[in-house]
Amino acid sequence: MYPFSQIEKKWSKRWFETKIYEPNLRRAKRPFYNLMMFPYPSAEGLHVGNMYAFTGSDIYGRFRRMQGNDVFQPIGLDGFGIHSENYALKIGTHPMKQAKVSEKRFYDQLRSIGNGFAWEERLETYDPEYYKWTQWIFVQMWKRGLAYRKKASVNWCPSCKTVLADEQVVNGDCERCGTEVVKKDLEQWFFKITKYADRLLKNLDNLPGGKAGIDWSEKVKIAQRNWIGKSESTEINFSIKASDKIITVVTTRADTIFGATFLVLAPEHGLITELAHQIKNYDEVRHYAEKAMKKTDFERGLLAKKKTGVRLKGVLAINPVNGVELPVFVSDFVLISYGTGAIFSVPAHDERDFEFAKLFHLPVISVIERPKREALGPISVQIYDEDLSETATEIKRFGIAREYATPTVRVYEIARKNVDRVIEILERARIGNRKDHELIRRGEDFTLEIKPRAINFLAVYTGDGRHINSGFLNNLRTEAAIKKVDTWLKERGMGKPAVYYHLRDWLISRQRYWGPPIPMIHCPACAKASSGKENAGWYAVPEKDLPVKLPQIKNFRPTGKGEAPLASVKSFYETKCPECGAKARRETDVSDTFLDSDTFLDSAWYFFRYTSVDDKTCPWRPEIAKKWLPVNRYIGGAEHSVLHLLYSRFLTMVFKEMGLINFEEPFTEFRAHGLLISSGAKMSKSKGNVVVPDVYIKKYGADVVRLYLMFLGPYEQGGDWRDAGIIGIVRFLNRVWNLGVKLGTGYKVQSTGRVSPWLHPHIKEITEDIANLKYNTAIAELMTALNKFEKEKQISRKDFETFLLLLAPLAPFITEELWQKLGNKYSIHNQAWPKFNTKYLIQNTITLIVQVNGKVRGQVSVKRGVGETEAKKLALAEEKIKKAIGAGKIKRTIFVKDRLINFVV
RNA sequence: GCCCCCGUGGCGGAACUGGUAGACGCGCAUGGUUUAGGACCAUGUCUCGAAAGAGGUAGGGGUUCAAAUCCUCUCGGGGGCACCA
Numbered sequence: 001m002y003p004f005s006q007i008e009k010k011w012s013k014r015w016f017e018t019k020i021y022e023p024n025l026r027r028a029k030r031p032f033y034n035l036m037m038f039p040y041p042s043a044e045g046l047h048v049g050n051m052y053a054f055t056g057s058d059i060y061g062r063f064r065r066m067q068g069n070d071v072f073q074p075i076g077l078d079g080f081g082i083h084s085e086n087y088a089l090k091i092g093t094h095p096m097k098q099a100k101v102s103e104k105r106f107y108d109q110l111r112s113i114g115n116g117f118a119w120e121e122r123l124e125t126y127d128p129e130y131y132k133w134t135q136w137i138f139v140q141m142w143k144r145g146l147a148y149r150k151k152a153s154v155n156w157c158p159s160c161k162t163v164l165a166d167e168q169v170v171n172g173d174c175e176r177c178g179t180e181v182v183k184k185d186l187e188q189w190f191f192k193i194t195k196y197a198d199r200l201l202k203n204l205d206n207l208p209g210g211k212a213g214i215d216w217s218e219k220v221k222i223a224q225r226n227w228i229g230k231s232e233s234t235e236i237n238f239s240i241k242a243s244d245k246i247i248t249v250v251t252t253r254a255d256t257i258f259g260a261t262f263l264v265l266a267p268e269h270g271l272i273t274e275l276a277h278q279i280k281n282y283d284e285v286r287h288y289a290e291k292a293m294k295k296t297d298f299e300r301g302l303l304a305k306k307k308t309g310v311r312l313k314g315v316l317a318i319n320p321v322n323g324v325e326l327p328v329f330v331s332d333f334v335l336i337s338y339g340t341g342a343i344f345s346v347p348a349h350d351e352r353d354f355e356f357a358k359l360f361h362l363p364v365i366s367v368i369e370r371p372k373r374e375a376l377g378p379i380s381v382q383i384y385d386e387d388l389s390e391t392a393t394e395i396k397r398f399g400i401a402r403e404y405a406t407p408t409v410r411v412y413e414i415a416r417k418n419v420d421r422v423i424e425i426l427e428r429a430r431i432g433n434r435k436d437h438e439l440i441r442r443g444e445d446f447t448l449e450i451k452p453r454a455i456n457f458l459a460v461y462t463g464d465g466r467h468i469n470s471g472f473l474n475n476l477r478t479e480a481a482i483k484k485v486d487t488w489l490k491e492r493g494m495g496k497p498a499v500y501y502h503l504r505d506w507l508i509s510r511q512r513y514w515g516p517p518i519p520m521i522h523c524p525a526c527a528k529a530s531s532g533k534e535n536a537g538w539y540a541v542p543e544k545d546l547p548v549k550l551p552q553i554k555n556f557r558p559t560g561k562g563e564a565p566l567a568s569v570k571s572f573y574e575t576k577c578p579e580c581g582a583k584a585r586r587e588t589d590v591s592d593t594f595l596d597s598d599t600f601l602d603s604a605w606y607f608f609r610y611t612s613v614d615d616k617t618c619p620w621r622p623e624i625a626k627k628w629l630p631v632n633r634y635i636g637g638a639e640h641s642v643l644h645l646l647y648s649r650f651l652t653m654v655f656k657e658m659g660l661i662n663f664e665e666p667f668t669e670f671r672a673h674g675l676l677i678s679s680g681a682k683m684s685k686s687k688g689n690v691v692v693p694d695v696y697i698k699k700y701g702a703d704v705v706r707l708y709l710m711f712l713g714p715y716e717q718g719g720d721w722r723d724a725g726i727i728g729i730v731r732f733l734n735r736v737w738n739l740g741v742k743l744g745t746g747y748k749v750q751s752t753g754r755v756s757p758w759l760h761p762h763i764k765e766i767t768e769d770i771a772n773l774k775y776n777t778a779i780a781e782l783m784t785a786l787n788k789f790e791k792e793k794q795i796s797r798k799d800f801e802t803f804l805l806l807l808a809p810l811a812p813f814i815t816e817e818l819w820q821k822l823g824n825k826y827s828i829h830n831q832a833w834p835k836f837n838t839k840y841l842i843q844n845t846i847t848l849i850v851q852v853n854g855k856v857r858g859q860v861s862v863k864r865g866v867g868e869t870e871a872k873k874l875a876l877a878e879e880k881i882k883k884a885i886g887a888g889k890i891k892r893t894i895f896v897k898d899r900l901i902n903f904v905v
Numbered sequence: 906g907c908c909c910c911c912g913u914g915g916c917g918g919a920a921c922u923g924g925u926a927g928a929c930g931c932g933c934a935u936g937g938u939u940u941a942g943g944a945c946c947a948u949g950u951c952u953c954g955a956a957a958g959a960g961g962u963a964g965g966g967g968u969u970c971a972a973a974u975c976c977u978c979u980c981g982g983g984g985g986c987a988c989c990a
Contacts, residue, residue: 001944219985222909226986233990251990264990300988307988331988338989345990351906352988502989641985675984711930713918717911725917727943728930734945777919780929787929849925854971856925894970900924904970 001730002737004701007817012111020827021073021116025611025624028070033628034061035607035667037636037644038076039110041102043087046109048691048709048721049683052676055706056715056773057635058115062809063770065116066833072628073116074610076123077106078603080131082160082176085514089557095514096552099126109694114702114812116829121610125602130609131516132547133619134602137651138519138591139540140658146192147508149535153268153293154507156184161558162511163188172296183296186562189509189518189589193650197501200649201228203665216670217716223641229502234486235340236495238263238317241325243278245271247317250339250500254489255481258470259346259367261357263317263328264309267292268336272312280313285330292332300332307333307356319344320494321485322471331356339500349462368465368478506647508591508601511564513556515590516602517548523577523584539578541586548586564588604647607631607666608655622660631667638672645670671773674718676709691721703811704729710775710810732783733814736807739789740818743800755802759785760840766806767836775810782807797822802834849900850875857884868895875901 015021036057039050065071079099088095103124110117123130141147155164159179169181204221205213234254238247247263265271267289276282288310309331316325333352334343347357348366357364464478473481489495509518519541527537541548551572556565566572566588577584591601611628612620652666678689696705708729712719762785769778785803789795801822808815808828819828842864848871850858858880862871872893875881888905895901
């Protein structure tokens, strides 16, 4: 095997010393900011998944460098956070100490993978020089009214002993430790990201000034759209009988208002207490509401199989469109966090409402006519699970053509002539009325589908259709009906169109130790003086006093009392009010630092800081930031679709408003790489299939590991690491080495000084593949080229050098070594990317495919650009073609120039 | 439940705007080379068939001269959101 170890060591050192990957930040002429997601320095060390992400990004950066860009490719560590803190607790050390240990290990590893990092610009989020500016940003947010403190019912992880953002709760469990999350009422700090919801959404499609939206992987854009969750809704006011109070509900289906048969309030709804005197069963209602409020969203949502609720006796709401009096309920299926926390229910056209109506035996009024069966096209029958056995047996008597079952569906194919009789059986089984029986056509037979949970579909129709029983909305369809009712309500002041978002404000405070302290001070004296005002007594730490340093304390263990560890450190929290000078108390929470690989506030702006890491006077120097930002290309994992990537966009918008920058989207291009799995499964410690790159780098060298990772599959789709295939890459690079050494030591080589024509199409392919992140096919193409070299036995030096240049971004070490061995100037990575000449892409003789009735029957060699008449003549001269056509007459000829000719007989 | 992605040899995966399916690599087989090898070299490798030929991209249906590619339904896998009114 080629001496990779020696080579890689040598060049790592040389690159570092000669700073070939350090662009001149001030003077660069063609700046290209190639960003990769800085890693979280976990105790386990650099993961092969990290290397996968970094290699893919690095190849692209190297490619751009060779194409003439000044590429800036910085790296740093996202080292604050609960993961490090927990690890320090576990092994009985201090996070500050551990950080230094991990830092060294990570940087050593990062140096070994062959990436062209700009080491001088590296940063660590736990460095006071960095988090000083994280805190500064917090202060700016505060000054602009975008940071606020609020008592809220928040997600609390009893194990991590801190609050969690909604995004960090997965199926009711803590994303990190899997402990069930509970609800707690705590005062917390929030950022008003909701204020930017519309802009965050719009920019995905169109940037201000009519420009096209940001160029991101489509799936990430979709995820953000879903997360922001815009709904065009209507607010409708229901007055309450014998009261001056009003219930404002929110709906996206105002068209169904004539079908409303009751109202439901969220347990937290303020009206419940306001109407206390009117509610006859107030104790019962209050009891229910209090119990519900203690439940987590998960318990109220997914977990709750059955609806619960209590009627507000003595309260009747009046439907504005028809004056009908409707009962009002409280139920935990309505959430205070969305809309107004109140809804009107239309059981005929909403499944949840229907569930609830069944429970309380409430009327169901249908206001939308279902489309007729014919109009539905394919039709299907669905039966409730319990009914299945008996009915199915009966149906089976008709002779089932085919039967198959899945966990949720049982499908029978029955002959057409039996359809009506089967429907009869279904009716007898009282599965629904005839209208709801639906059959799927399947050739000559029909498919009868029997699905569990079908009863709701039978009773509830959520689709569009002609409106009935709806007064002035009769005969309209949904869209038109909504418009009409909106106008109607607005004219009478009874409602108005409104837009709602699912996006919530960003909860950023955490009750832990290992994070940047929130730079706020609370003064009790001032609070008293201006009591009643919002945020009374709260002041930002004056900017000259930043950073608020995180003190090294002995007991950094989380308290679990809703208080951060710093709350018991007197020397930390005791301070003076910046306003009145009285004794005041510092905020002791730290800002959001959570997630294995990411700390949100810290990481939401790190790419700005890279441009000015040594500047102590500002977060970034405007002239340098202007030159390099926004980031030209960002490559990272899709798991950050809605967290890091959304927060970064939000902060960038704020920075623009502050006049700090002149753009509002931080990443011009974002590409999500695929997930790297191992032996068919997601890598995880519990499965024991985590691959650590070090072992392989030691055994085969970084070039081999890089190439293998990239060869696994399309970069944007991910790949499956299996040890078996790595040998193919080892062979490939060995062959490259052997060939290179032969040339370098004076074997006979042709030296024409020009790139051979046959290589040009390969240059084109490789260039395009790398530009499109299709590294797997780029490597395949390089392998093909090598095969050709070996077959020819005669090699020109120029061709081989070109080959090395093409391979250089992918395998930077071996190519650098061979480049030198061939007597070329350092460094290969600063050479110009090979160009291809289009005149060599065109072959003069091409193979024309000859088809008869669409089937390939032969091929003929023709001159490029040959016309139909000529091609036809040549094709028909072929024995095989003659035979295939036989006695038939050619009815039609399809001719695709330089590609094929097809005879239809 | 809703949204997105995917399904091609024994395996990872190629296939441009529909136009010779299986590039490249792994594995396997045969031969060579080597003291030996898990090293290297050569040849072969979708299925059936002696061949001519036929079939073949999860399955059904469709559009087309022509479908892995487009439409549609079903099945299966992965990811995201989820009582959001």
